[in-house]
Structure formats: C-alpha cells, structure tokens
Amino acid sequence: MMANLFSSFDPSTNFNLSMNWMSTMLMFFFIPSIYWLIPSRWNFLWILIINTLHKEFKILLKENSHKGSSLIFISLFSLILFNNFLGLFPYIFTSTSHLTLTLTLSLPLWLTFMVYNMIFNYINLLAHLAPQGAPQILLPFLVMIETISNIIRPGTLAIRLSANMIAGHLLITLLSNSGSSINIPMLSILITVQILLLILETAVSIIQAYVFSILMTLYSSEN
Template identity: 90%
Template sequence: MMANLFSSFDPSTNFNSTLNWMSTLLIFLFIPPTYWLIPSRWNFIWILIINTLHKEFKVLLKENSSKGSSLIFTSLFSLILFNNFLGLFPYIFTATSHLTLTLTLSLPLWLSFMIYNMIFNFMNMLAHLAPQGAPQILLPFLVIIETISNIIRPSTLAIRLSANMIAGHLLITLLSNSGSMINIPILSILILAQILLLILETAVSIIQAYVFSILMTLYSSEN
C-alpha cells in the first residue's frame, strides 16, 4: 500500500518492485528491429521527424560547430520522448518524472559546455555576463543575476521535465481513484475526461521532450 500519492513515482516502492528503472532500457527492444525489418509507415514517420529535428538543430547551432553535434540532441529528444510515452502505459514506471534521470541528462551536458567555454572561450563567457549597453551602475547586479541564471540552468531543465510529467499523472490518478465511488452517469463523464487527459499528456510528452532538447541546443550554441 502506498504511503501517499507521490509514492507511485518512487522507483523503490512502486508496486514493490526494484526493477522499475529497467523501463528506460525497453528502447533497445523497439529500435533494433527497424534495422532489419521492412520499414513501415511508422518508420517513415519517425525518420521524417528525426530529419526535421536535425535540420532545426543545425540552424540553432553555429556553422563552425562540430559535425554531427546535432545528432546528440536528436538522440536526447528520442530518449526523453520514448520514456515519456512509456509512462502513459499502466504499470510502467515513468523514469522522466524522477530528478535522478532528468538531472543525469541535463547536468553532464551543461557541465561539458561550461568546461569547454572556460578552456577555449573564457573571455567571451565573461562578456556574456555583462549585456552590452547596460548602465555601469547596474553591471555588478547584472553579473550576479546572469551568473545565477547560468548556474541553475540544469536544475530548471530537470525540474521542468519532471514536474510536467508528474502533474498530469497525478491528475489522472486522482480522477481514477474516485471512479469507484460515483454513479454511472458521472462515471461516463469521468471516462471522457480521462481520455482527454491522456490526449493532453501525449501532447505534453512530445512538447517537453522538444523543449528540453531545444533549450540544451540553445545553451550549446552560446559556446
């Protein structure tokens, strides 16, 4: 029995299983067959999405960036989207609702950008802390604000993704728990609301994966 509603997002107590993190590895069961099976319509749709994202990331990245760097963010989008979709199925742990995974995705990339900036582009990184044309009396405050906003970037990325995934799942869980205590006419309305929420959560899964990868691409382009 769950101690509270948020226990459903705890990988150690959810359904008394310690293998919940294995859901992040299910991608290896779905993707490899696309390399030896005849491509279906879904494969063509996925290839179209990947190509579109690749072109968009190339526009955001600088021209002198390393070749193939956009593939990192395309793979990041695919990983987050897959885990977001898996969380919509019953009895599958939503890995992206946990800060352990989201911070693991955002923090190393952000650290690599910062280390690269400090080694190869240190003066330009300092120049970004003071906006051009700002009054000199405000420069100390602007430097502090820009420094803090730069430091909290990985945490804001991680919290945004996990909070959005938790919010929709909590709402669906709360509505479904009240289904056994209401009559048939209201239950039909509840089922319709649940279907609409699932459609909304599907859209949120796509949007949050896109936002995470786009923001990480923008942080990379600043370097």
C-alpha cells in the same frame, strides 16, 4: 497499500520492485532499424522526424560547430520522448518523472559546455555576463544575476521535465481513484475526461521532450 499519493512515483516503494528503472531500456525495442527490418510507415515516420529535428537543430547551432553535433540532441529527444510516452501505459514506471534521470541528462551536458567555454572561449563567457550598453552602476548586479541564471540552468531543465510529468500523472491518478464511488452518468463523464487528459498528456510528452532538447541546443550554441 500506498502510504501517500507520491509513493507511486518512488522507485523504491512502487510494488516493492527493484527493476522499475528497466523501463528506461524499453525504448530500444521501439526504435526501428533499417538494417534488419523491412521499411514500413513507422520507419519512414521516424526518419522524417529525425530529419526535421536535424534541420531545426542545425539552424540553432553555429556554422562552425562540429559535424554531427545535432545527433546528440536528437538522441536526447528520442530518449525523453519514448520514456514520457511509455509512462502513460499502465504498470510502466515513468523514469522521466524523477530528478535522478532528468538531472543525469541535463547536468553532464551543461558542465561539458561550461568547461569547454572556460577553457577555449572564456572571453565569450565573460561577455555574456555583462550585456552590451548596460549602465555601469548596474553591472555588478547584472553579472551576479547572469551567473546565477547560468548555474541554475540544469536544475530548471530537470525540474521542468519531472514536474510536468508528475503533474499530469497525479491528476489522472486522482480522477481514477474516485471512479468506484460515483454513479453511472458521472462515470461516463469521468471516462471522457480521462481520455481527454490522456490525449493532453501525450501532447505534453512530445512537447516536453522537444523543449528539453531545444533548450540544451540553445545552451550549446552559446559556446
């Protein structure tokens, strides 16, 4: 029995299993490979998604960026998308609803960008702290605000993703728990609402994966 509603999102107490995080690896079974699978519609659809993302990320990245840089963010999008989507199925642990995973994705990449900027492009880093044309009297405050906004970037990325995943799952769980105590007409309405919420959560899963990867691409383009 759950001690509270949030215990269903706790990997240490959920069904008393220690293998919940293995659901993160399930995504590798859903990615088609052109080397040993006959090309199918699913294969062509995934290639179309990758090419579309590559074109968008290439526009955001600078022209002098390293070749293949967009593949990092495409892989990031794929990992988050599949884990978000798999979390909608019953009895599959949603790893992207935890800061353990989301911070693991955002913090190392952000640190890499910042260290690279400090070593090879520190003038550009300092220039971003003081916007051009700002009044002299406001410069100390602007530098402090820009510094804080830079520091909290990985945290905001991680919290945005995990909070959106938890919010939708909590709403579906709350509505599901009330299904056994209502009459048939209300139950039919509840099922309809649940189906609509699942469709909404599917859209949120795709949008949040795209937002996470696109923001990380923008942070990279500043370097």
